[in-house]
Amino acid sequence: MTRRARGALEAEVMGVLWTAGEPLTPDQVRRRLPGELAYTTVMTILVRLVDKGAVSRRQQGRGYEYEPRLDQAGLAAERMRSMLEAEGDRAGVLSRFVEGLDASSAAALRRALRGRTGS
Amino acid sequence: MTAVPVEAWVALTLASSVVFGVSAPAVSRFLPPRSAVWLLSTGSLLLAGSAAVVLGLVVLSVAGGLAPIATVGHWSAQRVAANEPFDPATAVVAGLLLAAGTLRAGVVSWGTLRRVLAAWSAARGCPGPLVVLPDPEPLAFAVPGWPGRIVASRGVLDACSPEERLAVLAHEQAHLDGRHDLHLVAVAVAAALDPALVALPRASRRAMERWADERAAKDAGDRRIVAAAIGRVAGADPPAWRLLTIPLGATDAEWRVRALLRHPPPRRIAATLVLASVGMVAAGASLVAGHDIVQVFEAAMGHPVAATLSGR
Ligand SMILES: [Zn+2]
Numbered sequence: 356m357t358r359r360a361r362g363a364l365e366a367e368v369m370g371v372l373w374t375a376g377e378p379l380t381p382d383q384v385r386r387r388l389p390g391e392l393a394y395t396t397v398m399t400i401l402v403r404l405v406d407k408g409a410v411s412r413r414q415q416g417r418g419y420e421y422e423p424r425l426d427q428a429g430l431a432a433e434r435m436r437s438m439l440e441a442e443g444d445r446a447g448v449l450s451r452f453v454e455g456l457d458a459s460s461a462a463a464l465r466r467a468l469r470g471r472t473g474s
Numbered sequence: 475m476t477a478v479p480v481e482a483w484v485a486l487t488l489a490s491s492v493v494f495g496v497s498a499p500a501v502s503r504f505l506p507p508r509s510a511v512w513l514l515s516t517g518s519l520l521l522a523g524s525a526a527v528v529l530g531l532v533v534l535s536v537a538g539g540l541a542p543i544a545t546v547g548h549w550s551a552q553r554v555a556a557n558e559p560f561d562p563a564t565a566v567v568a569g570l571l572l573a574a575g576t577l578r579a580g581v582v583s584w585g586t587l588r589r590v591l592a593a594w595s596a597a598r599g600c601p602g603p604l605v606v607l608p609d610p611e612p613l614a615f616a617v618p619g620w621p622g623r624i625v626a627s628r629g630v631l632d633a634c635s636p637e638e639r640l641a642v643l644a645h646e647q648a649h650l651d652g653r654h655d656l657h658l659v660a661v662a663v664a665a666a667l668d669p670a671l672v673a674l675p676r677a678s679r680r681a682m683e684r685w686a687d688e689r690a691a692k693d694a695g696d697r698r699i700v701a702a703a704i705g706r707v708a709g710a711d712p713p714a715w716r717l718l719t720i721p722l723g724a725t726d727a728e729w730r731v732r733a734l735l736r737h738p739p740p741r742r743i744a745a746t747l748v749l750a751s752v753g754m755v756a757a758g759a760s761l762v763a764g765h766d767i768v769q770v771f772e773a774a775m776g777h778p779v780a781a782t783l784s785g786r
Contacts, residue, residue, distance in 0.1 A: 362603055363640075363647035363693055366624050369604035370639050374631050389637045390695070409602020424601070431600035432607050435617065435625050438596035465705065 364392075368400045369423065372410060378420035480535075480559050483763035487528045488670075490756035491521045494749070495670035499677035501749050506739045507684035508652075509746055514678040515657045518664035518671050520753040522575075524760035525668045529572040531760075531767045536565035538771060553774035575667045582666035586659050593655070594619040604643070606631065612707040616646040618655035630707055638703035641690045645700065648689035654682045680726055687730055688738065701734040 371387045372379060379387070385397045401421050404410040408427055412419040494517055502510035537543050539555030560568075597619030605625045607613065613627035624646040634642060649655075661678045665671040687704075691697040708727055733739070 362621070362651060363644045366603040366643040366647060367640055369602055369606075370626070370631055370643055371636075373604070373606050373628075374639070387636060389640050404602055407601050409604075423606070427601045428606060431602075431605040431623075434596045434599050435605050435607065435623075438592050438617075441592060 364396075365400055365404060368397065368404065369409065372421060372423050375422075378413065378415070378422040380415065380418055380420055384421065478762075480763050480766040483759045483766065484528045484532060486759040487524050487756045487763065490752050490759065491525045491668055491670040494518075494521050494752045494756070495668075495673060497752075498749060499673045501745055502677050502681050504739075505681075505742050505746055505749075507681045507688055509742075510681035511652070511654070511657055511678060511685055513746060513749055514674055514681060515660040515664075517749065517753040518661050518668075518674050518678075521756050522664035522668035522671060524756040525670070526572060526575065527760045528763050529568040529575075531763055532560050532568040533565050533572065535767050535770065536560055536562055538774070544774075547771075549771055549774040551774075554770060557770045557773065575669070579663050579667040583659075583663050586662055590618065590655055590659065593617045597621070597623040603647075614642050614646055614707065616649040616654075618650060618653070622650035622655075624650070633706055634703060637694060637696075637699045638706055641694045641700045641703040642707065644693035645686040645690040645703075648686035649682065651689075652682070652685060654685075657682065680729075683726065683730055684733060687734055691734060691738075697734045697738075701731045704731055704734075 367388060368384060371384050375383075375387070381394060381398050381401055384401065385392055385394055388397070401410065401412070405412055405421070409424060410421050411424045412421045498514060498517060502514055505513065535554070535558060538547065538549065539551055539558050541551045544551035544554065597617045600623050603621070603624060605617075605623050607625060607627045609627040610629045611627060612630040612633050613625075614630045615625055617623045617625055624643060626642065626646075630642060631639060657678060658675070661671075661675045665675050687700050690700045690703075694700060704727055
């Protein structure tokens, strides 16, 4: 695992909190992230996300547990959705991770993936 | 005065645009994606700019031979007309091309600017780097801004393994960190101005995807994880409203996967230099053409323009 961009790390921590479905302690977040990250790194990112209003924390025993702020998340999702609907061809948005595929090209893609060694 | 006539420099500039417009998309496929993106956007700006300059010069040199314009400019209409290398018909065609290109570039700039501003304002209102949409189908994209945001659906977060999720998020972050929105705007405006560059926006988008894939592969530590993530996200049928948007083309996802399953792309310094030099030739030729035209006007004014401008 090489050094990751800071922005990407923040997004990954958010991704972990979203998929967890329950509040997580910093150590639980660290263990659910791929690779070996220092506890302090995860802690720093969590604090930054709380400051930004994206994550809320609550006292749990001697430490804190963290979860996405659903009120803020709902508003953000609404904003993005209305922006997308306003922009028919969505040129303001950088292209999606994978664009729509028709059946034959999806099959070609699967063939290409099967060709890889290992898994 | 140069031995080569000004028409030749004008033709060379316009020919460079065509050569770049035709060859750059193909050549950029073999370059490291980061170099490809930079070369395509700087090259297209240089070539579209040069083409616009020489078309403007052709119009100017003929218009300068008309009496009313010569009166305003305080030069001799007869002397400009006597040295006039272009006939009026050529100037009319050049003028129409330039006007159409400028109009198109204006429309594209305005449209793109509006959409980019909408994206920026949407991104500003969102806390944190990741916005999650409740949709079940896999969907991930980057919304540029200061800072930009990553948008991902529940579908993509739930379908991916932690490693694949990392790859998807790192890919989108790479679009934001690389300021791919600005590259997109640059190439779109250049292609609108210069019809010879019509194939460049798509080539640039393709190179951006590869750039983001390579960055994600670095972050994930394994190229195959990124390839697997592309396959995972592409697996489901996209909803109809997304098919209405301009698709990158299915072969691109396939091409990305194949590229990821190979070794990282080599540098290819020679190809990069050849492509960059086409842009330089165009810019240089347009400068020489400009110099030659200015000399015609200098002669017609009875004193050197350059000397007047430099205050000497
Ligand atoms: Zn992408």
